[in-house]
Amino acid sequence: xxxxxxxxxxxxxxxxxxxxxxxxxxxxxxxxxxxxxxxxxxxxxxxxxxxxxxxxxxxxxxxxxxxxxxxxxxxxxxxxxxxxxxxxxxxxxxxxxxxxxxxxxxxxxxxxxxxxxxxxxxxxxxxxxxxxxxxxxxxxxxxxxxxxxxxxxxxxxxxxxxxxxxxxxxxxxxxxxxxxxxxxxxxxxxxxxxxxxxxxxxxxxxxxxxxxxxxxxxxxxxxxxxxxxxxxxxxxxxxxxxxxxxxxxxxxxxxxxxxxxxxxxxxxxxxxxxxxxxxxxxxxxxxxxxxxxxxxxxxxxxx
Amino acid sequence: xxxxxxxxxxxxxxxxxxxxxxxxxxxxxxxxxxxxxxxxxxxxxxxxxxxxxxxxxxxxxxxxxxxxxxxxxxxxxxxxxxxxxxxxxxxxxxxxxxxxxxxxxxxxxxxxxxxxxxxxxxxxxxxxxxxxxxxxxxxxxxxxxxxxxxxxxxxxxxxxxxxxxxxxxxxxxxxxxxxxxxxxxxxxxxxxxxxxxxxxxxxxxxxxxxxxxxxxxxxxxxxxxxxxxxxxxxxxxxxxxxxxxxxxxxxxxxxxxxxxxxxxxxxxxxxxxxxxxxxxxxxxxxxxxxxxxxxxxxxxxxxxx
Numbered sequence: 001x002x003x004x005x006x007x008x009x010x011x012x013x014x015x016x017x018x019x020x021x022x023x024x025x026x027x028x029x030x031x032x033x034x035x036x037x038x039x040x041x042x043x044x045x046x047x048x049x050x051x052x053x054x055x056x057x058x059x060x061x062x063x064x065x066x067x068x069x070x071x072x073x074x075x076x077x078x079x080x081x082x083x084x085x086x087x088x089x090x091x092x093x094x095x096x097x098x099x100x101x102x103x104x105x106x107x108x109x110x111x112x113x114x115x116x117x118x119x120x121x122x123x124x125x126x127x128x129x130x131x132x133x134x135x136x137x138x139x140x141x142x143x144x145x146x147x148x149x150x151x152x153x154x155x156x157x158x159x160x161x162x163x164x165x166x167x168x169x170x171x172x173x174x175x176x177x178x179x180x181x182x183x184x185x186x187x188x189x190x191x192x193x194x195x196x197x198x199x200x201x202x203x204x205x206x207x208x209x210x211x212x213x214x215x216x217x218x219x220x221x222x223x224x225x226x227x228x229x230x231x232x233x234x235x236x237x238x239x240x241x242x243x244x245x246x247x248x249x250x251x252x253x254x255x256x257x258x259x260x261x262x263x264x265x266x267x268x269x270x271x272x273x274x275x276x277x278x279x280x281x282x283x284x285x286x287x288x289x290x291x292x293x294x295x296x297x298x299x300x301x302x303x
Numbered sequence: 304x305x306x307x308x309x310x311x312x313x314x315x316x317x318x319x320x321x322x323x324x325x326x327x328x329x330x331x332x333x334x335x336x337x338x339x340x341x342x343x344x345x346x347x348x349x350x351x352x353x354x355x356x357x358x359x360x361x362x363x364x365x366x367x368x369x370x371x372x373x374x375x376x377x378x379x380x381x382x383x384x385x386x387x388x389x390x391x392x393x394x395x396x397x398x399x400x401x402x403x404x405x406x407x408x409x410x411x412x413x414x415x416x417x418x419x420x421x422x423x424x425x426x427x428x429x430x431x432x433x434x435x436x437x438x439x440x441x442x443x444x445x446x447x448x449x450x451x452x453x454x455x456x457x458x459x460x461x462x463x464x465x466x467x468x469x470x471x472x473x474x475x476x477x478x479x480x481x482x483x484x485x486x487x488x489x490x491x492x493x494x495x496x497x498x499x500x501x502x503x504x505x506x507x508x509x510x511x512x513x514x515x516x517x518x519x520x521x522x523x524x525x526x527x528x529x530x531x532x533x534x535x536x537x538x539x540x541x542x543x544x545x546x547x548x549x550x551x552x553x554x555x556x557x558x559x560x561x562x563x564x565x566x567x568x569x570x571x572x573x574x575x576x577x578x579x580x581x582x583x584x585x586x587x588x589x590x591x592x593x594x595x596x597x598x599x600x601x602x603x604x605x606x607x608x
Contacts, residue, residue, distance in 0.1 A: 054446050055607045072453040073315060081450045087442035091330050100326045104319060105451040146447060 002066050005030045005154050005185040006051055011060035013046050019209055020046040023060070026204045026214040028187060030153075033180050035196040035203035035217075036189035037299060042206040044189045045084050048158045051187070052081045065154055077105055080147035084158035084189075087139075088131040094118070094142050095127035098149065107150045117145035122171055137164050144172060148179075155179060156187045161195060173199060197221070197295035205302055212302045223292035227272055229258040234284030241278060246271045256287075319452040323460025324467070331468050340431055341472055347423065348416055348476050352483060355415045362387070391415075397571060405576035408495040410484045417503055420476075421570055424507065425514040429535040432465040432518040434528035436603065441526040445608050454603050462519045462596065466512055473507045506573035513566050513588040514539075516595035523599040523606075542567055566591045 006028040013021040021043040028034040036044045049055040050062060053069035067074040088097065098114035107113045118124050121141040126134060134142060140163060147155055157176070161169040176199055179186050190196050196203060197217060204214040218224055236258055241250040249261040258279075262271045272289060279286060293301070331337050363384060370380045388411060389403070395414050396402040406414060436458070439445040448457050481500045485491050521535040522528075542565040549562025562568040572584035 049607075052446070052450060054449065072455065073312065076315075076451055079450055081446070083443060083446040085443060086446045087444050088447075089439065089442075089444040091334055100322070101447060101451060104322045104326075104448070106315070106318070143447075 002063075003030055004028060004063075005032075005065060006034075006187065007063045008047070008051075009061050011047070011050060011057045011062050013043075013050060013055060014058045021050070021057075021206075022209040024204075024206070024209075024211045025060075026211060028185060029202070030185050031180075031183045032201040033176060033186045033188065033199050035200035036187060036206065037193065037196060037203050037295075038206035038212075039191075039303060041208070043209040044206055045158055046209075047206065048156060048187070048189050049083070051156055052079065052083065054083065077107075077150060078152055078154060080149065080152040080155040082144050082147040082155075082157045082160055084162075086143065088134070088142060090130070090132040092131050093128050094123070094131055094134065097131060098142070098146055101146050102149045105150055113149045114145075117149045118142070120148055120175055121145045122168070137168055140164060141168065141172075144175070148175070151182065151184065154185045154187075158189045159191070160188060161190065161192060169195075193294075193296040193299055203295075205299055207303045217295070218292070221292035221295055221298055224262070224268055225264065226259060226261045226293070227268065227275075227289060227291045228253070229260070229275065229279065229289050230287040231256045231258055231279075232285040232287045234279070234282065236279065236284060237282060241275055244271070244274050244278060247275065250275075316453050316456050319456035320460045320463065323448075323452065323457060324463040327461055327464035328467050331464060336431070337468060337472075340427065341475065343430075344420075344427055344472060344476055345479065348420055348480060351416045351419050352412055352480065355412045356487065359411060396574075399575070401576050402574060406499075406574065408491065409499050410488045410491055412487070413480055413484045413499075413503075416480055417507075417574075421507070421510060424473075424511050425517070425539050426536065428465075428469060428511055428514040429518050429521070429532060429539065431469065432515060433522055433532035433535055435461045435465055435519060436522040436599075437525050437528045437531040438522075440606075440608060441528065443608070449608060455600055458519065458523070458596075458600055458603055462515060462599075465518070466515050469511055469515060470508055473511065474504055477504050477507065502574060509585045509588050510566075510570055510573055513591040513595065516592040516599070517566075520595040520599040520602070523602045 004027045008025050008027070011021060011024050012019065024043070024047060036047060038044050046055060050057050051064055051069060053064075053075060056070055062069065064075060065078045069075055069079075088094075092100075095111075095114055095118070098117060099110045102110035102113040102117075115124070115127070118127060121144050123138060123141045123145060126138055126142060129138075131139070131142070140160075144157070144160055147157065160176070161172050164172060173195065176186055176188065180199075188196065188199060200217055202214070202216045203220055205212040205220070213220060236252065238250050238252065241247060241258070241260065246263045246266045247260055248263050249259075251259055253259050258275075260271070260275055262268055268291060272291075276286065276289065366383060366387065367380055370383060375383075391411055392403050392406060392414070395411075395418060396406065436445075439448070445457070452460075477500055481496050481503075485493070485496050517538060518535055521538065522531045524534065525531045545561040546565035546567040548558050549560065549565065549568065552559040552561070566588060569584045569587040572580040575581045575584070
């Protein structure tokens with residue numbers, strides 16, 4: 001068994017003349033929470049759909065849990081998926097529909113699985129409600145619940161919090177954290193970069209169908225390579241800071257933010273302490289220190 | 304793949320089919336559409352039955368009056384009535400002696416209704432199942448199914464649920480027609496009613512399963528249910544046209560082979576008492592059903608969802 005839950009090798013997808021995904025390669029380690037990041041039309045949902053076996057790649061190959069997702073029945077019981085924009089079929093009570101799907105997944109106690117999954121997303125009151133009568137948020141949670149049934153080792157969530165109110169969105173994030181604790185691999189596609197930064201161990205940034213960058217969250221945000229100091233008052237002596245050990249670059253961003261780059265392989269806390277000590281010695285008052293960039297800034301820089 | 308793994312794979316696929324079949328059938332039975340279609344089908348059959356019954360009765364009474372005016376006795380009137388019946392039966396069975404003998408006990412109204420409903424049954428089947436796949440592919444709810452079941456299981460489960468529903472609805476309608484025929488014709492004995500009911504039901508099943516498969520194929524081709532329905536009706540019309548042109552070409556015409564490509568051509572022998580004739584007709588319908596289903600699977604297997 002590979003250590004990777006998902007592997008993409010030069011995957012492309014064309015819809016007629018339009019290239020939706022172009023030669024994308026990255027991998028998702030088992031047990032990680034992995035983000036798929038990108039603006040509208042970046043190819044996130046297409047990539048997600050290929051991982052689930054909904055779409056076939058035009059070129060390249062991909063493996064999900066060591067198998068080709070296009071192989072009939074290969075991912076049964078090993079993959080839970082929340083597809084974006086997939087409508088729940090009408091004419092079903094939510095509980096009956098989830099029980100039917102749990103039975104189809106071959107789960108031993110379908111009704112119990114359905115109840116537990118609905119409880120997990122806080123939607124037990126919808127058990128007897130017809131799917132077409134569910135609000136957008138409730139339908140989204142019901143769809144999320146079906147992905148959780150049977151606790152599959154890999155869960156793919158396409159925009160899981162889009163359109164949810166903040167309280168429910170926080171509940172969904174907690175569900176993702178719980179899955180991480182249980183060593184389930186989770187892939188989350190989202191526009192909410194703050195949410196992804198908080199949840200994910202690693203991510204792939206897509207733009208116009210191509211991979212802009214992939215790596216751990218620390219690599220993407222440069223947490224080990226730079227930090228920022230918010231200055232309240234005082235004069236910052238840039239040449240002196242730049243001359244400190246293991247500092248490769250120091251400059252002001254605007255009037256009150258000092259950005260410092262660190263030499264690779266060095267423990268950041270030592271350099272941060274050194275720089276902060278220097279500033280305090282020279283009478284500079286500090287409001288705060290943050291490591292790396294915010295993911296949002298990094299993504300805006302890349303795209 | 305090792306034999307045991309292959310066996311487990313097949314068994315799992317069958318289980319999926321069974322789960323989908325039972326769930327879809329339950330949903331269909333509970334849905335309003337099944338009731339509406341049952342109402343539509345029964346009203347249509349009742350209308351045909353009433354019109355045909357009224358026409359037959361009018362013709363019989365007009366002929367009786369004319370014979371009375373001509374001074375014919377009761378025996379002669381009965382003989383003319385029997386000749387008329389044979390004439391109509393001959394028309395309905397293409398003058399096949401064996402079939403005429405086998406259907407001698409069946410009231411003409413039942414035969415006419417059966418023939419007419421066979422003509423409209425494909426349209427009824429299309430109305431019943433046009434969205435079985437396109438209705439799931441368009442709004443992408445199919446994606447919830449295909450992460451937990453093979454596409455072949457989804458196709459087969461949905462086809463079987465449509466087929467089961469149709470088998471039940473046709474039985475209900477046939478039963479109603481035969482009960483009416485029994486009440487209207489006291490000479491139509493109970494044993495004949497049961498035997499012919501089974502025969503007509505079986506014939507309708509064999510006939511309609513090919514059209515359920517055709518509807519499944521049309522539904523697999525498009526994302527929009529409305530487009531599936533229109534395309535289904537177009538194909539029905541094309542098949543009817545092929546049969547008509549093929550028959551009109553006679554035995555020597557260049558287009559005579561067209562009729563063999565149309566399912567409707569094989570409907571004539573579905574009530575044939577000889578096993579060989581019925582078997583050939585049944586085999587043709589089974590062939591069409593298989594081709595349409597395989598086509599639907601090929602489309603569904605290859606398509607992006």
